[in-house]
Amino acid sequence: MMSLWFDDLRAGDSFTSRGTTLTEGQIVQFAFQFDPQPFHMDAHAAARSQYGGIIASGLHTLSVACRLVQQDKPWGATAMGAPGMDDLRWLKPVRPGDTLHVVTQIKSLRPSASKPDRGIVQLYHAVYNQHDELVMDYAITELVARRDGDTPKQ
Amino acid sequence: MMSLWFDDLRAGDSFTSRGTTLTEGQIVQFAFQFDPQPFHMDAHAAARSQYGGIIASGLHTLSVACRLVQQDKPWGATAMGAPGMDDLRWLKPVRPGDTLHVVTQIKSLRPSASKPDRGIVQLYHAVYNQHDELVMDYAITELVARRDGDTPKQ
Numbered sequence: 001m002m003s004l005w006f007d008d009l010r011a012g013d014s015f016t017s018r019g020t021t022l023t024e025g026q027i028v029q030f031a032f033q034f035d036p037q038p039f040h041m042d043a044h045a046a047a048r049s050q051y052g053g054i055i056a057s058g059l060h061t062l063s064v065a066c067r068l069v070q071q072d073k074p075w076g077a078t079a080m081g082a083p084g085m086d087d088l089r090w091l092k093p094v095r096p097g098d099t100l101h102v103v104t105q106i107k108s109l110r111p112s113a114s115k116p117d118r119g120i121v122q123l124y125h126a127v128y129n130q131h132d133e134l135v136m137d138y139a140i141t142e143l144v145a146r147r148d149g150d151t152p153k154q
Numbered sequence: 155m156m157s158l159w160f161d162d163l164r165a166g167d168s169f170t171s172r173g174t175t176l177t178e179g180q181i182v183q184f185a186f187q188f189d190p191q192p193f194h195m196d197a198h199a200a201a202r203s204q205y206g207g208i209i210a211s212g213l214h215t216l217s218v219a220c221r222l223v224q225q226d227k228p229w230g231a232t233a234m235g236a237p238g239m240d241d242l243r244w245l246k247p248v249r250p251g252d253t254l255h256v257v258t259q260i261k262s263l264r265p266s267a268s269k270p271d272r273g274i275v276q277l278y279h280a281v282y283n284q285h286d287e288l289v290m291d292y293a294i295t296e297l298v299a300r301r302d303g304d305t306p307k308q
Contacts, residue, residue: 033217033221034217034218034220034221035217035220035221035224036221036224036225037224037233039235050234050235051235057220058236058239059213059216059217059220062213062216063187063188063189063213063217064188066188066189066211066213067187067188067189067190070189070190070191071190079191080204081193081204081205081244082212082244083243083244084241084242084243084244085212085239085242085292086240086241086242087238087240088238088239088240088242089237089238090235090236090237090238138239
């Protein structure tokens with residue numbers, strides 16, 4: 001797998017994912033399993049709700065964004081996990097048929113003080129729909145392997 | 155559905171969910187769909203990784219926590235959506251066979267200034283495993299319908 005290391009990344013670098021379309025079936029299935037609220041999974045109740053129809057669970061939007069980023073991110077094989085996530089905002093409803101893509105920006109990077117094999121990368125993810133409206137954004141911290149550290153064992 | 159309204163909730167109220175066991179099959183399936191990193195879905199690569207075996211995607215843990223809370227939360231039928239989530243930390247790996255439960259605390263509440271039918275509730279969720287170790291925690295903001303507002307249309 002082609003992959004960048006911590007040492008290859010620069011603050012300000014940005015990556016744009018491919019898009020994916022959320023279908024009603026996917027939205028209902030995710031909600032039924034993980035977020036069973038009427039406006040996420042019951043078309044008739046949702047039509048009578050403040051949203052006027054089914055909207056995707058915010059966790060579904062987040063999970064899809066994660067997949068889009070994982071699929072394309074250049075440091076795929078050198079990622080070592082994520083300690084946390086901050087400032088997540090659901091800004092606009094995501095509806096069946098909407099197509100989402102993610103723009104990732106590297107905000108800052110620093111080598112780990114305690115573990116020389118990795119660096120700590122602060123990322124900002126912005127998720128847009130097909131009208132280029134921002135529907136969700138969040139900050140996430142990722143651990144990325146260093147080229148001059150031990151080779152990650154995976 | 156039995157349900158509390160915004161006006162029934164008090165800062166300091168706390169709720170404990172039932173538990174659920176995450177199986178290897180569920181962990182691999184979620185990761186394959188939403189977070190395809192080797193240490194979440196490839197048992198052999200994961201055994202050679204820093205984690206020593208498969209660990210659940212943090213988004214899977216979050217989604218399961220959401221389901222546990224939705225399942226039991228007393229204001230189920232009066233929830234109106236969530237504008238955001240803050241300070242999420244993944245503190246310990248979740249492994250196949252681990253059983254998770256969630257403790258929810260109401261940190262603060264205020265009526266919406268612009269919409270008289272709802273209030274804004276700040277919640278803190280702490281997710282524990284079967285050893286009562288904190289594996290993840292986060293803050294979430296939820297909109298909850300007021301008893302003296304319009305009846306939510308769902």
